[in-house]
Amino acid sequence: MTTTPESGLTALRGAAGLQQGDLLAVLDTVGLATAAGIVVRELLARCGPCTNSDEARVGLAVEHRGERSEHVLVLRPGEAVRLDAGPAPAARLTFELADLVRGVYGPPPGPSAGRFRVERDDEWFMDHADEAEPFRIFESYMRAVDTIVQAASPRASDLSRLSAKYASDKWGLWHWFTPLYEHHFERLRHQPVRVLELGIGGYQDPSEGGGSLKMWRSYFPQGQIFGVDIFPKHGLDEDRIRTFQGSQDDPEFLRRLAAEHGPFDIVIDDGSHVAQHQQTAFRELFPAVRNGGFYVIEDLWTAYCPGYGGAATAEATGNTSIGLLKNLIDDLHHEEWTATEPVAPGPAADHVVGIHVYRNLALLEKGSNIEGRIPFFAPREIDYV
Ligand SMILES: C[S@@+](CC[C@H](N)C(=O)[O-])C[C@H]1O[C@@H](n2cnc3c(N)ncnc32)[C@H](O)[C@@H]1O
Incomplete structure (x- = not known):
């Protein structure tokens, strides 16, 4: 037929x-x-x-x-x-x-x-x-x-529509992040969330950028949105959006910001994308995320660019965002380590409970990563073959 x-x-x-x-x-x-x-x-x-x-x-x-x-x-x-x-x-x-x-x-x-x-x-x-x-x-x-x-x-994805409306590059321009964000953030959508994004956009131009801040403000109708950029962006301040001038590589500034405006439900690193800056921001701001919240790193591709402090290949990602994620996978399982001599995991080990890695985007879920290791009577080696 x-x-x-x-x-x-x-x-x-x-x-x-x-x-x-x-x-x-x-x-x-x-x-x-x-x-x-x-x-x-x-x-x-x-x-x-x-x-x-x-x-x-x-x-x-x-x-x-x-x-x-x-x-x-x-x-x-x-x-x-x-x-x-x-x-x-x-x-x-x-x-x-x-x-x-x-x-x-x-x-x-x-x-x-x-x-x-x-x-x-x-x-x-x-x-x-x-x-x-x-x-x-x-x-x-x-x-x-x-x-x-x-x-x-x-x-139709609400967040993709909002990203296009406010000219953020999180959907359709450089990246395809918004459905992934929606997948993880939907449960927070109608909560009075506090969202901090590093990197406002528009670089030197004080009136340019802010696309993602406006996108988050619309997506989270009860949310308070904070943005940080090394350039002044105060012209973008409006109801439920506050901007701060400072560097994500300045621990003192980040600590003050967290003390005055945290804890946050979501922190997003979309700033310089320089490896060392990503490490500093994670070290200072992950503690300022509440349990049940997320710490997000965008643009993982720079881990492979020496010009951003990365390494050209997968072998030596070292102290980059990708290196951080690789270490966090081990840290997530630190209670299961079997070394006879104690080895200290990273400082976030007890609080990272989920690691969601997509192309160029990682979302880290925060909570209590203490559940006790697999019981001592479970054999640590196979003895039946
Ligand atoms: C990719 S844009 C951000 C785009 C914006 N988040 C969006 O999705 O619409 C990166 C921004 O990070 C800022 N930036 C660069 N270095 C920084 C640093 N060390 N600390 C904070 N912001 C920085 C730049 O000025 C630029 O405006």
């Missing part, structure tokens, strides 16, 4: 909530070309208004069992997204057909990382950079990519 667009649509909608093997079998029957055609048309219809400033041509590839169906989407500001036949040289999104069908027609699976691939031709962006606004075309493209990704998501 041949699949018509109507019967194909019915099949996809019916299969979107099935377990993976059953969904793949339905997709085999419908066929990649027909299924991709149906789901891409649905995607176009769901795309909200284009928020990109300049025309963007984004490639959209849909893969199934090693085959791919290629499409080009054109996003012009103020117009509906449409399909086109021309080239899409600068950015391409790739989805597994099954993921896309689940995203578009399935029940909300909750936020997860890595539901799609983004490939960019950074040289193309450098060639097309405007001297006055070098990032304009890049940002326009990433906003366009975001429009498509949002349409492919089963549940």
Whole structure:
């Protein structure tokens, strides 16, 4: 029996909530070309208004069992997204057909990382950079990519929408953090949280930046949001947002800040991203997070940049954010250590109870990490083989 667009649509909608093997079998029957055609048309219809400033041509590839169906989407500001036949040289999104069908027609699976691939031709962006606004075309493209990704998501993410609205780079520009943040922060959303973010944005310009502070203020309607930057940002102060000038590498300043305005429910390090500064901020501010709260480190990629105090490879991450996380995994289990001579774990060992590491983002959960080691009568070696 041949699949018509109507019967194909019915099949996809019916299969979107099935377990993976059953969904793949339905997709085999419908066929990649027909299924991709149906789901891409649905995607176009769901795309909200284009928020990109300049025309963007984004490639959209849909893969199934090693085959791919290629499409080009054109996003012009103020117009509906449409399909086109021309080239899409600068950015391409790739989805597994099954993921896309689940995203578009399935029940909300909750936020997860890595539901799609983004490939960019950074040289193309450098060639097309405007001297006055070098990032304009890049940002326009990433906003366009975001429009498509949002349409492919089963549940519009509030935090992604707020990130785009306030021009924070936590979603769609450099990073894809917001659904992950939502996953962890949802339970705190309507609490009177105190959120401290290191790094306000906008660098030297006193009136620029503050995107993420505004995003957090909107996301946490009862929250009090604090921001720290080495440059003065007081022009951004408003109800429920307070800014402070200081360095995350200044222990004295951080201690005073914590004493006067802590404890915090959430601390986010999105400041200099210099390895030593990340260590200082963690050492001084993790103690100022309450139990049940989070300490977050963004931009882990700088651990691999010598220019940020990192190491070029994985072998020698040392005193970087990645080195800190590796040590914390050991510290989380310090009660289980079997050395006969006592070895002291790191100072946070009794209080880190969860380590959630995603690409370029780590969320550390605070609590009481004392539960007693596995009982002494559990053998520490295998004696049955
Ligand atoms: C990536 S931006 C922050 C973006 C912002 N959090 C957002 O998501 O919209 C980094 C900011 O950190 C600030 N910064 C750099 N070094 C710092 C330091 N040592 N202490 C505090 N802030 C610093 C910069 O001035 C810049 O404004």
